[in-house]
Amino acid sequence: MPANTTTTAPSQAELAILKHLWTAGPQSAREVQSRIEGVTGWSYSTTRTLLARMTEKGLVARKDVHGLSVFEARVEKVTLMGRLIRDFAANVLDMDGPLPATTFANSRLFSDAEAEALTRLLETSDASAKDEGDETGGEGR
Template sequence: MTATAPSQAELAILKHLWTAGPQAAREVQDRIAGPTGWSYSTTRTLLARMTEKGLVERQDVHGLSVFSAKVEKVTLMGRLIRDFAANVLDMDGPMPATTFANSRLFSEQEAEALTRLLETSGEDSEGESK
């Protein structure tokens, strides 16, 4: 897992890649240009930075750069939720995750995994203390 939390822009790309799977930069751009208003060069710059940060992985397929999410959705979201709860809400310890059960971002299995992750106090998905 990367130590750096993704920006809102990076999170938009990650959410797209989690849903769509590996894609070329142009495919990412075609899907997110409407909601974000980004130019193709902005999307390419973000993908390059995200590769450096360890958030996405780049592979060359038949001369085309293809990007995929390198960070696991439930693990990253669990960390972001815990960080928000601790730093903004001053909450420590296990968290009820029922709020996230109806999120369109998570499948039923992912929502269950997130619930298990958030209900464990101070441990990541591998059970290691933070």
């Protein structure tokens, strides 16, 4: 079951694996590699190395099932994506305020319910940031 146990932002390579695990569920390293190889071009050893690093970072959990290592995302998709989107909007685009809900409407990564949850999360986070800014006299980014 995904948890929110890490504050470590995933690299682009790690994000590719997380996106696959969110969609497919728990899988062995061989299964992960065979499904993403066409997109990434990675060898099996590269996939294993990334999964080991992600386990250390708390991004995935490793379980032994009948002698086979199986990996599962430990970070919740909507929460992580919300954090990455907020960081990108604030630090790269220098944006204040919530992003329009239509931003996620055509995303293949999110179901309708997840897109709605992400929109609520971003709106809530934006309101919290403004409240903190009001209390400290800052702009509330």
